[in-house]
Amino acid sequence: MIELxxxxxxxxxxxxxxxGLTRGLIIILPDLFLKPPARYRVRINNVMKKxxxxxxxxxxxxxxxxxxxxxxxxxxxxxxxxEYGNGPTSNNQISIGVSDKLQREQFIxxxxxxxxxxxxxxxxxxxxxxxAGGGGEKVLWKAVQSTLARNHGNVxxxxxxxxxxxxxxxxHSVSKRFDYELDKDRIVFIYLKKRRFVDSKMWPHFTxxxxxxxxxxxxxxxxxxxxxxxxxxxxxxxxxYGVVHYLTNIPIITxxxxxxxxxxxxxxxxxxxxxKLIKTVKxxxxxxxxxxxxxxxxxxxxxxxxxxxxxxxxxxIWSTKTPRIIYPPCSTEKLVLKHDNWExxxxxxxxxxxxxxxxxxxxxxxxxxxxATLNNKFDAPVLILIGSTRSQEDRDYVRQLSSWAHDELSIxxxxxxxxxxxxxxxIKKYLSESTxxxxxxxxxxxxxxxxxxxxxxxxxxxxxxxxPLLDIVVxxxxxxxxxxxxxxxxxxxxxxxxDQSDPDYDELLDAKKYPTxxxxxxxxxxxxxxxxxxxxxxxxxxxxxxxxxxxxxxxxSLVLEQLESRSSVISNKKRK
Numbered sequence: 001m002i003e004l005x006x007x008x009x010x011x012x013x014x015x016x017x018x019x020g021l022t023r024g025l026i027i028i029l030p031d032l033f034l035k036p037p038a039r040y041r042v043r044i045n046n047v048m049k050k051x052x053x054x055x056x057x058x059x060x061x062x063x064x065x066x067x068x069x070x071x072x073x074x075x076x077x078x079x080x081x082x083e084y085g086n087g088p089t090s091n092n093q094i095s096i097g098v099s100d101k102l103q104r105e106q107f108i109x110x111x112x113x114x115x116x117x118x119x120x121x122x123x124x125x126x127x128x129x130x131x132a133g134g135g136g137e138k139v140l141w142k143a144v145q146s147t148l149a150r151n152h153g154n155v156x157x158x159x160x161x162x163x164x165x166x167x168x169x170x171x172h173s174v175s176k177r178f179d180y181e182l183d184k185d186r187i188v189f190i191y192l193k194k195r196r197f198v199d200s201k202m203w204p205h206f207t208x209x210x211x212x213x214x215x216x217x218x219x220x221x222x223x224x225x226x227x228x229x230x231x232x233x234x235x236x237x238x239x240x241y242g243v244v245h246y247l248t249n250i251p252i253i254t255x256x257x258x259x260x261x262x263x264x265x266x267x268x269x270x271x272x273x274x275x276k277l278i279k280t281v282k283x284x285x286x287x288x289x290x291x292x293x294x295x296x297x298x299x300x301x302x303x304x305x306x307x308x309x310x311x312x313x314x315x316x317i318w319s320t321k322t323p324r325i326i327y328p329p330c331s332t333e334k335l336v337l338k339h340d341n342w343e344x345x346x347x348x349x350x351x352x353x354x355x356x357x358x359x360x361x362x363x364x365x366x367x368x369x370x371x372a373t374l375n376n377k378f379d380a381p382v383l384i385l386i387g388s389t390r391s392q393e394d395r396d397y398v399r400q401l402s403s404w405a406h407d408e409l410s411i412x413x414x415x416x417x418x419x420x421x422x423x424x425x426x427i428k429k430y431l432s433e434s435t436x437x438x439x440x441x442x443x444x445x446x447x448x449x450x451x452x453x454x455x456x457x458x459x460x461x462x463x464x465x466x467x468p469l470l471d472i473v474v475x476x477x478x479x480x481x482x483x484x485x486x487x488x489x490x491x492x493x494x495x496x497x498x499d500q501s502d503p504d505y506d507e508l509l510d511a512k513k514y515p516t517x518x519x520x521x522x523x524x525x526x527x528x529x530x531x532x533x534x535x536x537x538x539x540x541x542x543x544x545x546x547x548x549x550x551x552x553x554x555x556x557s558l559v560l561e562q563l564e565s566r567s568s569v570i571s572n573k574k575r576k
Contacts, residue, residue, distance in 0.1 A: 047061060055098060068227055085191070118153050124228030124232060139328050143232065159192055228250065307466065361404075367411065371415070377412060382415055383417070386419045473495075
């Protein structure tokens with residue numbers, strides 16, 4: 001009995017000590033992570049003295065595991081922060097910027113926070129695929145532009161795994177694709193080596209868990225290479241938030257495009273067919289994952305979502321948070337034509353990255369069915385598929401689609417065209433001269449392309465789900481300039497369809513309520529010129545009001561303003 005009591009006392013004492021050590025470690029970790037090594041300024045000064053005669057000579061310095069905290073201080077003190085990225089080779093050594101070599105004393109003095117002429121704030125944008133060229137990347141770069149415009153002391157750190165592109169190439173692509181001009185001197189690229197760990201191909205089994213662990217690892221790498229003052233996750237890697245919190249204890253802003261896991265997925269699994277044992281195991285696995293997803297939300301300072309659909313899900317999952325909706329920047333003010341006499345070509349455009357989930361096969365197959373109903377094939381509109389390709393796999397996918405459409409479905413090449421990686425000006429040209437725009441993705445969380453269609457005066461033909469249904473192609477009252485509840489011929493801004501291949505297709509309800517895409521083609525080609533013009537006018541008014549770049553800029557700036565006003569962390573960081 002005495003031995004058991006002694007054992008209990010030992011276990012209790014050990015537990016208390018471990019808890020105390022853990023709490024102590026959590027308290028001191030941020031300082032260990034952010035504080036540069038002793039005499040680092042002396043080392044930098046000595047190296048700079050040696051190259052004063054040859055300021056163009058590249059000198060790299062190695063500060064071991066502390067190099068991230070040193071890089072951070074050098075960015076805060078630099079004349080041109082952009083000179084302190086680690087380059088596509090993801091080198092841990094730090095090169096001293098040419099601009100600072102020419103002003104050695106001023107730079108060395110600025111390494112002391114109290115001697116800086118003006119404080120800076122480092123906003124770390126975690127977006128491992130920043131060069132993908134899609135809607136998510138448009139959000140990233142507009143957020144970067146707005147953050148830099150808000151305060152001259154703001155600097156954007158871009159954490160990316162795009163090691164196949166230089167900073168200059170990435171920024172040129174941003175300008176070409178999105179028509180955004182950025183202050184390049186205040187953008188620092190931090191290249192990451194471990195992006196493969198968030199790629200689904202890396203985890204053929206237990207993909208959700210694997211990517212969650214991979215994102216935590218990638219987040220740790222980003223913080224190790226250069227910790228920021230504010231963490232901005234614009235791509236959706238929530239399982240890194242705990243890493244950010246415990247290693248740096250800085251504010252976390254999230255922009256969620258869609259939840260990693262949702263109640264829809266769990267409900268869909270319940271209704272699916274298959275082995276009861278496998279379904280039960282998978283349901284338990286997903287439920288446990290959902291619990292973890294709820295937990296990581298507790299580290300978020302400000303939660304932002306891109307649509308009503310996503311917002312509704314995040315509210316349920318992160319019930320302690322009050323997420324706000326900031327619609328993605330869609331450049332509607334650049335797309336609306338001042339004088340549109342509806343002299344448009346009989347053609348349909350599809351703007352979507354060439355990936356299977358965008359359902360190009362459904363569009364092409366429906367188009368082929370529609371053509372088969374016509375007496376003269378060439379009465380059909382021309383279908384133009386436009387999209388970016390991220391990899392050789394995407395390019396192979398385009399070739400497969402083209403071969404299937406022309407060789408197997410016998411769609412004339414004059415009626416179906418593919419355009420990959422188009423410049424932004426070319427896309428605008430197609431939008432200005434086409435009549436219809438299609439989006440076929442199931443549960444598209446938002447749908448920037450749909451907004452671009454409507455802003456350009458096109459009539460949208462979209463899948464009846466998520467963003468296009470709830471936020472974009474909504475009933476609009478022209479007289480009162482507001483969104484209304486009921487969709488009538490006087491308020492319609494577009495058309496919806498569903499398909500039997502939809503995961504949630506209800507043969508009784510959906511078949512009565514929505515046509516298929518092939519049936520919808522027949523409907524829209526019979527619209528009168530006046531009907532087309534009225535639908536177009538209502539749609540453009542709606543999207544100009546809700547989805548302009550300026551509206552995003554206002555809303556994002558408000559998020560930063562509120563964060564700054566209630567967070568002492570930012571002001572404290574500025575003094576470090």
